[in-house]
Amino acid sequence: MFYDETKVYLKAGKGGDGCMSFLRQKYIPKGGPNGGNGGRGGDVILLADENVSDLRAFHFKKHWNAKNGEPGKGSDQNGKGGTNCVLKAPLGTEVRDILSNEIVCELLEHDQDFLILEGGKGGRGNATFKSSVNQTPRQFTEGKPGMEGDYIFTLKTIADVGLVGFPNAGKSTLLNVLSNAAPKVASYPFTTLVPTVGVIDYPEDFYSITMADVPGLIEGAAENRGLGHRFLRHVERCKILLFLLDMAATDGRDPIVDFEHLQKELIDYDPRLADKPFLVVGNKKDEENATENILRFRNTLDHFEPLFISAVLEDGLNDLRSVLLKKLK
Ligand SMILES: Nc1nc2c(ncn2[C@@H]2O[C@H](COP(=O)(O)OP(=O)(O)OP(=O)(O)O)[C@@H](O)[C@H]2O)c(=O)[nH]1
Numbered sequence: 351m352f353y354d355e356t357k358v359y360l361k362a363g364k365g366g367d368g369c370m371s372f373l374r375q376k377y378i379p380k381g382g383p384n385g386g387n388g389g390r391g392g393d394v395i396l397l398a399d400e401n402v403s404d405l406r407a408f409h410f411k412k413h414w415n416a417k418n419g420e421p422g423k424g425s426d427q428n429g430k431g432g433t434n435c436v437l438k439a440p441l442g443t444e445v446r447d448i449l450s451n452e453i454v455c456e457l458l459e460h461d462q463d464f465l466i467l468e469g470g471k472g473g474r475g476n477a478t479f480k481s482s483v484n485q486t487p488r489q490f491t492e493g494k495p496g497m498e499g500d501y502i503f504t505l506k507t508i509a510d511v512g513l514v515g516f517p518n519a520g521k522s523t524l525l526n527v528l529s530n531a532a533p534k535v536a537s538y539p540f541t542t543l544v545p546t547v548g549v550i551d552y553p554e555d556f557y558s559i560t561m562a563d564v565p566g567l568i569e570g571a572a573e574n575r576g577l578g579h580r581f582l583r584h585v586e587r588c589k590i591l592l593f594l595l596d597m598a599a600t601d602g603r604d605p606i607v608d609f610e611h612l613q614k615e616l617i618d619y620d621p622r623l624a625d626k627p628f629l630v631v632g633n634k635k636d637e638e639n640a641t642e643n644i645l646r647f648r649n650t651l652d653h654f655e656p657l658f659i660s661a662v663l664e665d666g667l668n669d670l671r672s673v674l675l676k677k678l679k
């Protein structure tokens with residue numbers, strides 16, 4: 351299983367109460383106030399960690415608390431601060447406050463941290479109330495409660511290029527031959543069930559591009575058919591989209607219609623995706639019946655400057671690599 355969305359309840363620590371105490375010692379009458387302050391409650395902090403791959407930790411444990419501050423004590427002892435609760439989350443995590451429905455933070459870089467909830471302040475001990483007119487203060491204050499809230503954590507893959515295509519178009523095959531990643535390839539639809547990111551190296555340019563393989567889309571995905579729009583969030587952050595079409599129409603569909611459907615699914619999911627730069631690539635040009643489809647595609651949709659490749663035979667990949675580089679660098 352791959353966990354990319356989960357609801358969590360977070361609570362920062364309460365501040366420790368201030369203490370009311372007086373120095374009592376033999377031969378020292380009126381020793382004076384000596385109640386210490388309470389410690390601060392711990393904060394809840396989110397920390398981006400590239401070694402965490404999904405949100406499973408939060409799926410299995412939904413309540414996370416920072417520790418409370420300790421109360422102050424006599425003899426002017428201040429309470430210890432509560433330990434922070436540091437939550438390690440994968441890169442690409444987005445945190446939404448359920449109450450306000452606002453995005454409070456996005457983790458985009460390794461080691462990036464974000465203070466999501468602050469612990470309560472510790473209370474004041476009575477020693478701090480001492481003044482020339484109040485030599486025996488009996489006041490102290492209680493610690494303040496820590497902040498709390500319900501949040502939705504959503505993981506949205508970070509990659510330069512997002513592969514978008516129907517099942518069996520050859521997305522995983524393409525990522526296999528272009529990058530260091532090795533997603534599973536098979537001739538049945540929905541082979542890919544979780545997003546995989548691979549790195550495409552350009553050693554001569556000292557550059558690299560990341561590409562995300564996402565489970566196949568089908569018509570109606572935005573209404574949650576097939577594996578649904580759940581996975582469309584993994585192309586939301588990509589800088590460019592690569593529409594991969596099966597020119598051989600192996601599953602009996604028409605690549606031109608496929609392209610229209612894919613575009614529609616993206617827009618139904620989020621109209622802003624229409625503004626993303628994209629690239630159209632027709633795959634499986636090695637197959638016999640691809641020839642006619644390529645011709646038709648060229649006749650009707652040539653303005654999209656489609657590229658035609660065979661991922662299996664690694665044909666046309668150099669052109670594809672350089673177009674990707676040009677678009678991204
Ligand atoms: N003839 C030919 N077959 C290909 C080509 N690329 C991929 N295939 C085949 O198409 C089938 C599907 O390939 P995948 O890479 O698993 O397709 P996918 O788009 O990742 O599919 P899902 O993960 O199910 O969405 C496999 O049997 C591949 O061997 C190609 O260029 N030519």
Ligand SMILES: [Mg+2]
Binds near residue numbers: 522533535542563
């Ligand atoms: Mg696949």
